[in-house]
Amino acid sequence: MALQTHEVIDLGSSLAKALQYVNAWKRKPVVVKLGGSVLAGEDQGTLIEDLVLLKGVGVDPVLVHGGGPEITRILERFGKESRFVNGLRVTDDETMEVVEMVLAGRANKAIVSMIARAGGTAVGISGKDGKVFQAHRLAPELGQVGEIDIVDTSLLTLLSSGGYIPVVASIGIGEEGESYNLNADTAAGALAAGLGASKFILMTDVRGVYRGGNDNKALVSVLRMGEAKELIRQGVISRGMIPKVEACLEAIDAGVPTAHIISGTIPHALLVELFTEEGVGTMIVRDDVHANA
Template sequence: MNDNTIDPRLKASILSEALPYIQRFFDKTIVIKYGGNAMTDPHLKACFAQDVVLLKLVGMNPVVVHGGGPQIENLLQRVGKKGEFIQGMRVTDAETMDVVEMVLGGQVNKEIVHLINQHGGKAVGLTGKDGGGFIRARKLYMRMPGKDEDLIDLGQVGEITRIDPSIISFLDSGDFIPVIAPIGVGEDGQTYNINADVVAGKVAEVLRAEKLVLLTNTPGVLDKAGNLLTGLTPSLIDQLVADGTLSGGMLPKIASALEAAKNGVRSVHIIDGRVEHALLLEILTDHGVGTMIRAE
């Protein structure tokens, strides 16, 4: 629909609906995990950038943490490597880590920064190695379900040990929008690939964010019949994992979302990044567009 065909009174009604949300979230931090189709479809990319810039202009503090799975996969294929995943985590040998760092810290991060700046924002790109290594990590070992003694070596995949929020707070205070690639650094200088959902959740916790919003390629969390679950609690999540409803890449997403909800993030949302202006619909209107996770 062309904007010119919308009744001006409807436009005014839409704008007035946003007012209480703008007031409620003024000067609050909103951490956004950016991934999926929203990162690859040109129109959705433009919608995302516009949404982030608008949130900043009305007084909120958006912080973007991005993935880049499809872009990493494309480059791996070009160099003749096949991606491997265990429980939603990418197995990362030294060669794969070079590709991950090149794609996430370079290509994807710079593109998102440029996109936001193109739409009137002031974005600054970071990896966890910047700012004196603001995302500290150590090697992650996966445990097989029910077999705690069996550890799986995923290569240069990291788990977060500490996040120093000072560089993000400094950028926020200067009206900049931080755009963070999920790469961490160990005490020995080793570089680690970290799941972007996990980084987004931990960043939200450390910043005491009002909201954590995870963009996905589904309407939200679905039950076995494909119906949207609009609200999730820890006990329901346990049931969904046990019966296989939640698996693969949704596992780290749900785990980080639940952890954030338990550790002080006011609300956590998994929303459909394929919907135009999904961020604005979730944050500035009465109509949510996904699943909300809350601690019991």
Template sequence: MTTNSPNNTAAILMEALPYIQKYSGKTIVVKYGGNAMTDPALQQSFARDIVLLKQVGINPVVIHGGGPQIGNLLKQIGKESHFVDGMRVTDAETMDVVQMVLGGLVNKQIVNMINQAGGRAIGLTGKDGNMIIARKLVLERKAAENQPSEIIDLGHVGEVTDIDASVVRMLEEDRFIPVIAPIGVGRDGTSYNINADIVAGKMAEVLNAERLLLLTNTPGVLDKQGTLIETLSQAGIQDLIADGTIQGGMLPKLACATDAISAGAKSASIIDGRVPHAVLLELLTDQGVGTMVTP
């Protein structure tokens, strides 16, 4: 039996059927970033995945990043990027660039991409309808013993304090696909640049999403031998952190996933966005393409 035989095609569709039934009418929050966002072939496969989900009655909500695109524009205008603990220091001028790139260029590119694939996407930022209320993120770095801690000013970098998801729910009910840039607004009208993983996790909490998918440039969570861990409980995560298996950039992603689950999301997955159709493979097949975090 060849890979493109009618029987093989039918088997694939039948494998997907129970998952389509399980997720029908449910919300899936997808954080879109990494290679999947910059490789043209992966961009097309992602757009088609999102359109197919909506077509079969599943409600995808896309939260996107755009760090490399922001860095490129800053470089073009002669402004150097500075990072502290992986977060971009965002002064007023940089914030203008962030809003231009995330809320304009990148957001509209994703919307157009999904629409070209046959979907009905609507682009938003967290400032629209005061959807994402934020406050200034205070980064405190511990000093040596008996010394005061250092407070680092990151400028317009924010953390989420509240999300009003009524606009998202309205779009879902109207058969639209929300595409959201992670820009928040303070009570005083100040704009804030927020980590897209965090926004995706908080959105999954508020929407009581069935699944949270975080696209990354790694296969998922790996054990000490480099083998993919397909399923992890929250207790298992703590064990792997304690023995040093999980560290570095994977820590905030898993914190985001566990917070979303604790607040009501059914599960969260860290998946390999470098794999074509990663979203469909994770949601609608038995094997998946990443690590699923469960309660």
């Protein structure tokens, strides 16, 4: 049955808008951080398929991932308990070996496989490869937890322009070639800044930033930088949401136009967030930007 005229007008305007965005973002990197909680779930929904579609129309997704839950599981198997200070995993040498094995090995290659299954071609690397994330020790009591000094994007640009989807595990390299455990949100934000990404997107297990913390699920659809800092100060944004919002602030400070926190499990959430004005999650913008920019 043919569409009604008003349906044609609605669909047509959505399609035109989407294609305008596609044209504007061609050959520009979009950095997407995949949350461990998204990857640990049984069903990644349409997320990987959406990333392959984006690559197909000429937008260059670059993925960064963590793998917290899996690291904890494997450490448990070795009889090692996980300890966190301010949300950062205390990383002694033995823990660092497991972190590297799990992140750069299993977790990274699992994503590469999912992309292959969806019809794309990915290259999985750790942030040590190509010295993407150059880091130093953050604090002696945290062991091998690293803080990023320099982001070298040359390998990623090479991979993207060669038609590959780069998948980067959040591990850094030190001056002596030693490994550092990096918070994946922070690493992704630094990468979005370094690449001059047109978008920075964090896929997680909640719809975005909730106004009342976890109990009151009122979603904030547009969050200005100043307000974001205020919500952190008030404790409304807490735990795992803090490094996400801070990574968004860093990326925006460095000139990335908008950063988005969205659910990895809503079908096509990524496409709707990228290609519609309303979006599905939380969009973080500079203080001087209007709501539907």
